[in-house]
Every structure is written in C-alpha cells, then in structure tokens.
Amino acid sequence: MLILRENALFVPGPTPVLLMSGAPVHDLLPVVHAPDGNVPACEDWHIVAKLTFCVVDGPGESGCVIAGATTAEEAQETAAWCDAVEQAHGAVVLSVPELPQSLDWEQLLTDGRSRGGFMPNLA
Template sequence: MPLYIRREDASYLANALPALVLVSTDPIERLPVFQLDAGRPLPCEGWQILAGLTASVVDGPGDCGIFVEGIAHPKEAEERFAWLEAVNHAGGAVVLVVNSHSAVDDWAALADGEKAWGGFVPAVQRTG
C-alpha cells in the first residue's frame, strides 16, 4: 500500500539535481538507504517518479510507493513549475525520506549516518 505524504511534509529543492524531501517516520518498503558515489546519489533501482503540480507519485517495485500531495494555492504554481522543469531537464529527481524536518543540505552527512532513505529516481517519460 502506498504511503501518503501531506504537502506540509514535502519539500521541493532545486539544487544541481532537483530533490523531493519527504518527512515520514513510517518505513518505506524496498526504498534503499541513501548512499553517495563520488558525491552523487545512487539510483533507486525499480523506482520511478511521476512529478506533478497537484500530486506526485513515487512508484516502487510491487505495491510499494509514495503519494505526495501537491500545491494547495495558485501562488505556489510558479515555483513548482520551475521544479518540474528541473526534474524534466535532469530526467528525474533525488527522493529523500527523512524522519524529521531538519535541514537536508549536507547529503554526505545523511549518507554517512544512514539518516535517510532514497536516491536518484528517474522520471516517468510522458508522451503527447
């Protein structure tokens, strides 16, 4: 059964690689511990992201997945469109699941301390 993440527990970061940071104390089945290789997040094999304005879905193997609420107000649209464009340009996003609302700007510390789950998740290719 997919995990449901409220918009208050989701952050959209536009770094060199766009990131979706989710706060949840619930375990995410089959989502790997966050690791880096030469400073870059390892891919999450078997996972893909369908990033959207009103909702995003991070789909994993089998019945695993995460449903993330999207924007609630039109004033949020411009910033989210910029993030969606970054996801499109990068071909995906780094998805991080952490257990608190603390800062996540130090990926090396997250990886060293095994304080996060996730990695790079390729985007679903849209047609039409």
Template sequence: MPSFLPPDDVRFELSDGKPVLRVAAPAPDPATADRWSLFVRATMCVLDGPGEDGYLLARLGAGGDAAPTGWDDAVHRAGGCLVVFGGEPGGELFVGLL
C-alpha cells in the same frame, strides 16, 4: 496502492539547479532502488515503487505550488530527481521519470 503523504511531509527543492524531493517516509530497501519511478504533474506527483510501495505527493497547498519555479524543467532535464527518504543515512535514491 500508494500512500498519501500530506504536504508537510514533502519538500520540493532545487539544489544547485538539480531537483530534490525530501519525503518524511522510511527509506526503501536498497535492493529495490532501480524499481522506483516518478510521475510528475502540476497538482501532484506519484513516487511509484515496486509492488504496493509508493507515495502520492500533493503539490498544491495553501500557498500555491510547493515546488520552486523551475523544478519541473529540472526534473525533465535530469530525467528524474534525487529523493531523500526520512533523512536516514543511505536514504537517498535517484528516481527516474515514468
């Protein structure tokens, strides 16, 4: 079952028009990189990993949608987004849409 990450542990960003998710979570095993997927909805996202690995990411907070305008469109154009786990070296992973 995916672990819930509170809004303060997740940042939705656009970097040069490309979607990025920064999550305060440990980087996954590089051997599982191709087994992660992203499910995007208006109120939450699911970052689904292999087996029981994964994260439920709330998009709505006190200030409204945490994702910048255009983030969803950028995700759909790219077919996923870059996920940066915990700021660790090698903690970057492109995750495709589910």
C-alpha cells in the same frame, strides 16, 4: 498512501531533490551513503512529477503520493521543480525521519538515516 505537503520539500536545481518525511515506503528504500555527492540510482523506483501531486512508484504495490501545490506561491515553486525533473529526466528522492531545518547535504547523504536515490521520471 498520501504524504501531506508539509511533509515534503521540493528542491529545484540541475538535479532536483524531493525530501519527504513520514513516508510509508521509508523502510523499503535503500539506505543512501554518498559521501562524494553522487547519489546512486534507486533500482526499480520511478517518479512522476506533476504540479498538483507527485508519485513515487516502487516495485509491486510499493509507492506513495505527495501532495503538490495548494497555493499560488507553491504553484510557482512546484512548477519550477517539475521543469527541473523533466530536464534532469528524474530526481533524487530522499525519505528522512523528519524534514531538516536547513539543508546539510553532507549529513543527509552520509548519516545513514536517509533512504532513496535517483529515480527516473516516468512522465
């Protein structure tokens, strides 16, 4: 299943984050509850981070493809995020009902609506 770019947010940093909304795998991912900010590993899930697409791969046939960069500006941002994923050997992947207007990490990690966790990079 494809997730369009407008339904994804790539957040670079020491621990990069992928936020995705409308993900067909949402109900298959574990509920995230990390009030201390330490997001647990998402067992049996992996991520492949590339400039033009990102794959979230789960057990069996579970998984989805997230569209990557489609413009020059997005390419720079996505390349930085992919580099961060490589450096961190993975990313925190959070599936949310809708992308937030602003990033409130405490809410995202404790409200019980986010699903996912840290996924190692396969690339």
